[in-house]
Amino acid sequence: MRIGKLYIERPVILAPMEDVTDRSFRKICKKFGADIVYTEFVSAEALRRGVEKSLQKMLFEEYERPAVIQIFGNSEEAMAEAAAIAETYSPNYLDINFGCPAKKVADKGAGAALLREPEKMTRIVASVVKAVSIPVTVKTRIGWDRDSINILDIIPRLEDAGIEAIAVHGRTRSEMYKGTADWNWIARVKEHAKIPVIANGDIWSAQDALAMFDHTGADGIMIGRGSIGNPFIFRQVKELLQHGAVTTFPDFRDRIAVAIEHLRCSVEFKGEKYGTLEMRRHYATYLKGLPRVSRVRDKLVREDNWRDVIEILGEYEIECEHYAREGKIKEYAEYLNDHSRRLVLK
Ligand SMILES: Cc1cc2nc3c(=O)[nH]c(=O)nc-3n(C[C@H](O)[C@H](O)[C@H](O)COP(=O)(O)O)c2cc1C
Incomplete structure (x- = not known):
């Protein structure tokens, strides 16, 4: 997968997660092999106002590279200004959040709410791309709800506006985190997109990761909840991709x-x-x-x-x-199997 000067073959990426992917968790995930890490999302308005806590979220260590800062907001001006501030922290690239379903974000017209305003979304992207000299990417969902899935309409707009890759979580905003992510839609995105596609949603095991690559043809995969309490997953995915089998089972x-x-x-x-x-x-x-x-x-x-x-x-x-x-501890493989979703793949 190529994003600007960065080239990584089939990268396994740590998803941005508010209150989770801080420097300490990223350090652990990096140690277990995460190829790219994202900060928690950072509010454009807060950056504009110089809120210390938000500025802190953009700090990362050199060993984390490639490291990505993610910003969210609802106005072109604020996002362009925030992007320029974020660039001074020297991330490898900058990501825009168009996927957050949380009320506190979407009700203010940011995150996934912009899926209902593709034109505004495109203008925001164009203003961010213009404001910085590093690559800009987008992370989003497939649509607002099942009746308005518009990701295939959105992609060419964002490509024209200058994004260099897109990460897609295979759910709509209305689905929040319910049900299972729709990997078929991610496969369709991959068929249509000219830029690299990063597939995201319900990777709970190394086998799921492989299934995601196979099912969607995506250029990279991104793991969120499956890494919480289980950063070992990155090493296991690498083992499976490189050697055909998972060989380390943490006890x-x-x-x-x-x-x-x-x-x-x-x-x-x-x-x-x-x-x-x-x-x-x-x-x-x-x-x-x-x-x-x-x-x-x-x-x-x-x-x-x-x-x-x-x-x-x-x-x-x-x-x-x-x-x-006394034989009372469940095998780790068994514990993972309880989670794995590859069996429910249609
Ligand atoms: C606690 C939590 C916080 C999250 N925060 C963010 C965020 O800051 N930015 C973002 O783009 N997505 C965020 N997400 C969504 C994840 O990045 C990811 O898209 C979603 O969890 C689906 O992937 P998964 O099934 O691998 O967890 C968050 C998810 C969780 C569970």
């Missing part, structure tokens, strides 16, 4: 070790207080499926001191050693 020790590493990064980047607080949302997914976990989870999300969190996780690991000897 509970690996999962607990990565949760601890993630916490340490979070504290490093956000300080003891916020780093510990913001990690709370991750424990449930790292420990998912392990025996008698709810008691531990409850303790972890009440703990303010990160060193005590590490101690609790260490004690739980010892407890898990006992469960493992």
Whole structure:
């Protein structure tokens, strides 16, 4: 896949996720092989006003490259201004969010709301492309609702306006995250687009990733929720793509070790207080499926001191050693199979 000067064969990309893909999570995903990482989306209006928290979201480390900043907004002027600010942070390229279904975004005419205004969407893209000298891409959904799927109409407009790739989540805005992503529509997008297509939606396992490439013919794939608590997925996808089989199956020790590493990064980047607080949302997914976990989870999300969190996780690991000897721990492959969607592919 080529975007400007960047060339990566069949890239496996970490999707932008608000409150998830901060520097600490990106560092972990990068370590496990994510080829490209995106920041959380950043509000154009907030950038214009110089809101510190939004400016912070655009910071990334050199080892994260290729790294992408994603912005969202509802006006050409604000988006052009925000794009120019974002460019000063030197991302490899800049992405525009036209897919966010959340009320707080769509009700203000930004994110997925622009799927109902293709002309305005095109003007926003043109103004952003004009404002920066780095490549500009778009991430969007297939339409507003099932009765108005318009992605095939939108693509040539955005291509003419100058975008260099498009990431498509195979759902409409109305579907939010319900049901399963429609990979058939992504395949149609790939047939019609002249620019590279990045396929997104419901990749929960390495097998799903391969199925997504095969089913859609996309140039790259993007993984969101399937990486939360499971950054190992990037390494597994690489193994499957490069060697034809997944060879590493992290066990509970690996999962607990990565949760601890993630916490340490979070504290490093956000300080003891916020780093510990913001990690709370991750424990449930790292420990998912392990025996008698709810008691531990409850303790972890009440703990303010990160060193005590590490101690609790260490004690739980010892407890898990006992469960493992008693054969009470589900195999990781089995846990993934519960999630995999390749079986429901039509
Ligand atoms: C918690 C969360 C936050 C998200 N934040 C963003 C965002 O900031 N920008 C964006 O383009 N998409 C965002 N998304 C959508 C994802 O990037 C992705 O398109 C969607 O989750 C479908 O992919 P998946 O099935 O692999 O999760 C978010 C999704 C989740 C679950």
